[in-house]
Amino acid sequence: MNHHTLPPLGLVLCTGFLVPWLLVRARWAQQVPRLALAVWVASGLLFAGSAALLPAQLILPSRTGHRLSDALFTFRFPPPERLSELSGLETTAAGVALAVLAVPATGFVRALLRARRQRQRHAETLRLVGRYDAGLRATVLEHERPAVYCLPGRSRRVVVSSGALHTLTRPQLAAALAHERAHISGRHHLLVAAAESFAAVFPRLPLARNGGTAVPLLLEMTADDRALRCCSRDALATALYALASGRAPREAFAAGGPSAALRMRRILTPHSAGHPVLRGLLTIAAAGLAAAPLIIACCSFPY
Template sequence: MNHHLLPPLGLALSSGLLVPWLLVRARWVQQVPRLALAVWAACGAVFAASAALLPAHLVLPAASSHRLGDLYLSLRLPPPGSLLTLSGREYLALLLGLAALALPAAGFVRQLLRARRARRRHADVLRLVGRYDPALGATVLDHARPAVYCLPGRSRRVVVSSGAVATLTTPQLAAALAHERAHIAGRHHLLVAAAEAFAAVFPRLPLTRYGGTAVPLLLEMTADDRALRRCTPDALATALYALASGQAPREAFAAGGPSAALRMRRILTPYRAGHPVLRGLLTIAAGGLAVAPLIVACCSFPA
């Protein structure tokens, strides 16, 4: 058996099964959602790289793995002549690895384009039925139910229902608007598209099953934390309570929604942010996980 198969196999099992299983059971993820999102993103990157190396090593003997690894993981483009010297099996391994990377990449682009088209259609409707309020910096939509949501991307805008304007106080409305603008500024729709693309390619993988639920919730918590820089916890929690039953398009981020109760409890319950050293170690671990395939490959392939 090709001994170079073991490192990417171990990384794929760790990033696709073990780490996601640990993440959904960890308590610290809700305290530092941005760090938790970094770990989820690192797991996705590690699994994609490992999935590209696995089929290549399956069809190659150990001696040929060195050459193919150099092509995959070199920090510069290989000389054009090196591609002409590959054998048939090496070409097959190269194509299998590139196909493994192309599947989630193509799914990511497809999800982005699909969501962009839906947001563009919704923005066209808003231009007809909504009115822009310069004081709020948002589009006001006549609807009795309180709702605040945003359309990210090129059609970015914040939408407020007339029911929300009538129900929320000025600080509460400002808190809800700050939450939505945090989604837009953080480009959170990119992480949602990546999670959906992985779920489409690897539907039964724990990384996608757990991440499909955890990533949107962590993005909402991240937006809450950013909004709290501009408002009080009471104002944001009360706004979430009032907007909990509000509806929004699937391609939008809503301030309320099903996670409102959990986020209210998180906002109003004091928690320990954790020791700075512990948070630093977790950050280093997330970064190390992201570059682990490159490190292992460089250690495995001779110069």
């Protein structure tokens, strides 16, 4: 057996099981959601890359596997013309690795296209039943229940119900609109599609299962933090309270929703970002150190 399968195996175990176990128990994740999102995204990319590298290392002989490990961990890649000189075994290993990578990539593209079709259909409905308000820069929909949501992507627009206009004060409405525009400008729908597709491809993997629920919540908190740059905590928190019962299409981001109570508590409890960032970096370092011995030991073996 090629001993160079151990580094990608260690990374698969670390990113697929250890990191999500640490993240779901970390208090700092909700205090610095952007850092937590970066860890989830990096873990997903590392898991996919390591899962693709693992069968390739199983196929390759030890000498070739050692060269591949050296190239990956020192970023010394062969020139493009070298690809035409690959042996049959190396070509097979590359094909298997690409096939493994294609599974989550295909799921991601399908999730994006499905959500895009749903948003387009909803946008067409809004053109018929809604009216654009230039002052709000949003589409107003006649509905008695207060709701504010956005459609990201190509059909991007912010939607406000007439019930929200009657219920929210001017500062509260401005806070809700800023929250929704943060979703649009941050392209948060891409991360939601990635989390959903990853959970569909690897339904029993802790990284995918926990990430599928953690990423949307962290995106809402990230949008909250962005909105707080131009509005008060009280305005945003009371807007969330008023919009908590509002409904929105599944493919949209809503200012209220089931996470409103948790986010209100977070908004009204100011915190210092210094210590959570430090704890987050320590968590990331601990996860990295868990895989480091395997990588160092295996790459130091002669071939």
